[in-house]
Amino acid sequence: MKVFENYVMKQHSNMKVGGVAKKFIVVEDKNELKEIIENNENIFLLGNGTNTLIDDGNLDMTFVSTKNFNEIKEIERGVVEVGAGLDFNKLIAFMNKNNYTGLENLAGIPGSVGGLVYMNGGAYGSEIFDCISEIEIFDENHEIRRIKKEDINFSYRHTEIQQKNWIIISATFKFQDGFNLKKVIEIQALRESKQPLDLPNLGSTFKNPKGDFSARLISEAGLKGTMIGGAQISEKHPNFIVNRGNATFEDISNILKLVKKTIKEKYDIALEEEIIIVKGEQRR
Ligand SMILES: Cc1cc2nc3c(=O)[nH]c(=O)nc-3n(C[C@H](O)[C@H](O)[C@H](O)COP(=O)(O)OP(=O)(O)OC[C@H]3O[C@@H](n4cnc5c(N)ncnc54)[C@H](O)[C@@H]3O)c2cc1C
Incomplete structure (x- = not known):
């Protein structure tokens, strides 16, 4: 892991507001999570910071970044395990390259896969859980385990991950064939026309x-x-x-x-x- 002390957080929130954190830790291996969680206080998990407003005073907190969990593994055709830190639009690019469909309506959301899973993010009638089959987490008992979609409570912009403080390590997706590039282009144009990007x-x-x-x-x-x-x-x-x-x-x-x-x-x-x-x- 990489540990930074007295770290300026401004660049880690898409609002470009944020004070000085006691620590900023970039995790490099999921087996480091136990040590990090057990030896630090006031921890906040950070993805791309595109949904997070950070106080601009001195923050007696440790921010933990999962951005290095960014691997994409194709387990078999249609089954893809993705690290929580991966930028979501890199997953869209992977789907395009490999002709997978299912998440085109979410194209352009600037978050990480973990950030989207955490709150069941979505757009234009689709949500990330539509294509998830299981997730890998570091749980409240400090164990790493996998949970199937049918055993997770989720609804509109909500998952039980929020209450349980689980750390998402990866998500496994089930995709059908047939990437819809036209749809992605349409959605991105819609975003540009409607949002103050x-x-x-x-x-x-x-x-x-x-x-x-x-x-x-x-x-x-x-x-x-x-x-x-x-x-x-x-x-x-x-x-x-x-x-x-x-x-x-x-x-x-x-x-x-x-x-x-x-x-x-x-x-x-x-x-x-x-x-x-x-x-x-x-x-x-
Ligand atoms: C221009 C713009 C457009 C957007 N459009 C949409 C949209 O259409 N639909 C939508 O749903 N959202 C949208 N968002 C909001 C945002 O991009 C999403 O909510 C995204 O899922 C946040 O991901 P993040 O990695 O940036 O999360 P962060 O802001 O870093 O974190 C968000 C929450 O997720 C938690 N989290 C992050 N990673 C993990 C992890 N590995 N384990 C556990 N918890 C974690 C954090 O602790 C935090 O509570 C938009 C944002 C912007 C700036």
Whole structure:
């Protein structure tokens, strides 16, 4: 493993906000996890940081990166084991090369495979669990084991991994033949036309409430374009918050509070964050 002390986290969140962490550890082998978990406190597992807002003070925390778990192993035709740290779009490229179908609707999501599995990420009617057959984890008893999909509780943007604090080591996918490149190109164009990809952001900020869309509610409430300090509710996609260059953790927290308060008062709907917020005192 590689261990860095007093490590600046800003570059590890796609919002480009983040303070100085006590430690940043890059795991190189899954057998190191036991030692890391048993000898550190206040641990946060980090993938690509595309869904994670990090506090910008001094963080008495250890961030653990699984980015080196990035192997793709084809066990047999249609069965592919993928390391949790792999950038999801590298998996899409592998599927293209090997003519596998099933996850095209997710193309362009900038997260790691582990980040997507953790929260059952998805887009345009598909989710990562559609194609998963099993996952390999480091569990709450500090054991490495494999669990089949049918034994995992998951739903819209939720998995039991979140409550159990499991560390995802790899995911095994079951794919059919027939990569749909046309679909990927269409989805990527849609993302570029609808999302403010030119500015730091964390994707959709709030989960969609039942039967509605957070973006619609925020827009209708007249909040589009609202700025607090360097943070802004995107004009292009009102469920995205963008960093206009010098946003602080407090600016973004204040925007979150404003949106939640306004939507509650206007529509009696309690919006819930989809993004993950890491405060200095966060614990596993
Ligand atoms: C422009 C943009 C568009 C986006 N579009 C979408 C979209 O369409 N659909 C969607 O679902 N999301 C979307 N997102 C959000 C984000 O990309 C996904 O949620 C992605 O799954 C996060 O992956 P990550 O590796 O960046 O996770 P991180 O932000 O690093 O971490 C997210 C959570 O996963 C946990 N985690 C990460 N790796 C592991 C691991 N190995 N073991 C255990 N826990 C782990 C972390 O502890 C954290 O709680 C978008 C984000 C951006 C910036």
